[in-house]
Amino acid sequence: MEHLLLINFIFLIAILPIFYIRRTFFRRNIFLGRFIGNYIFITHYIFFLLIILGVVNYFYRLSNLNIMTIAFIVLPVFFIYAYYNFSIARVIKNDIQLEKYKTGKKIRIAFISDVHLSALTNKDNIEISLKRMAEEEPDILLIGGDLVDFSCKDIKADFSSSFREIEPKYGMYAILGNHEYHGGIDENIKYIESLGIKILRDDILKIEGINIIGRDDITNKKRKKIAYLKKKVNTDLPIILLDHNPNSISEAIVNRIDLELCGHTHRGQFFPYNLIVKKMYKNYHGYKKFGITHTIVSAGFSSWLIPYRVNSTSEINIIDLYY
Structure with a gap:
């Protein structure tokens, strides 16, 4: 032994x-x-x-x-x-009520992160999961970074129509993660946009009376602070913040963001890394609320390199947001 x-x-x-x-x-x-x-x-x-x-x-x-x-x-x-x-992402549902607005409105958000498209990606697995997402009939799809694993040149399968079949009425939007930067940011942005997905890079989007702030990845040292981006929005309306890395949650709480959506952690993917990642972040996975700030951190739609998960699953977050 x-x-x-x-x-x-x-x-x-x-x-x-x-x-x-x-x-x-x-x-x-x-x-x-x-x-x-x-x-x-x-x-x-x-x-x-x-x-x-x-x-x-x-x-x-x-x-x-x-x-x-x-x-x-x-x-x-x-x-x-x-x-x-x-291999197959499971659907996780959350109902979130933003108490201070009470307009009687509701929007259904599909949120995914960390797809990591590469030469190793199994197209069938991705498309089965995308069909499960489409069945939930989301109003909008938000992607929390690392859609591309390294360089879009490595991606062998054709995903040109895969994401378009979801057809959310308010469109599909993504922020950048660290992996898009690793493999050549400009070409990766062009590739993501070719899938029918719009990039938010320190940009503001206003849909159905909601402000959506898409923050650039922490890899970009010149990215804007949350306080700066918040000055550009009408604070009488709900604010959703997309940020790939959840180390920004404390900053979001200080700036009284209503809902922050993150990825990056993969929930540690498997033991013992689950325990390590849990210690690193205020919220390393799932739903947590801090004051008025609701947070959801995705374990990822697929995975980086390792095609296995323990105490973690690939996932799709379906969020019914009431405001």
Whole structure:
């Protein structure tokens, strides 16, 4: 058992140089991308399983044959479960009442983030999830950044009509995430717009008596502060803020934003990173309210590189906003 743990620990540490080599020299290599995504996840959970079996073995002596048999039964079932969590986005619904307005109006918002379109993207999975979103008949689609994983040049599948089939009556709008910047911001913006999606980049949108502020990503060090952008809107109307990274939630609270929508965290994607990400943000996933400020942080519509999720699922947020 000790030898198995040591060997697997070496494989776990090997993730770092393999990932560096892929990111630095073979960024566009599809095979290496698929390999490292699976490698990262598999080595983690073989390591965790061996630790669990090691504890069991301390109290109940297990032969190496028994250990291997348990591993070969448990791991495939676990990987199927984790892939299922990743592959098809589930719908999460929230009813939010903005008490101070009381106009009797309602708007249905579809919110997604972190689609990470790349050469590794399974088009069928994306389109199945988009159809589930369309069935909810949203009035508007808001996308919280990282629609493109790196460079739009890497995307092999044709998504030119995939998003247009949703047809929300007030349109589709996206902000930028850190990944759009990594792969060439200008070309990625053109690609996103070619899908029928409008970019909000420190811009203000007014729809149905609601102000929507689309903030540029934190990667842009010259992006505008929330206080500056808020001066451009009618504060007698509700304010929705789109910001890719939820580290801005405290700033949104100070500026009395009504609803902030974020992504970026992936809810940690799998253990133990769930616990790390939870400590990093005021809200790392889901719905939380701070004073008058409602916040929703999406776990992501798909995922970056790793096609598995544990204690996390790909998701679509459907928000019925009453104001």
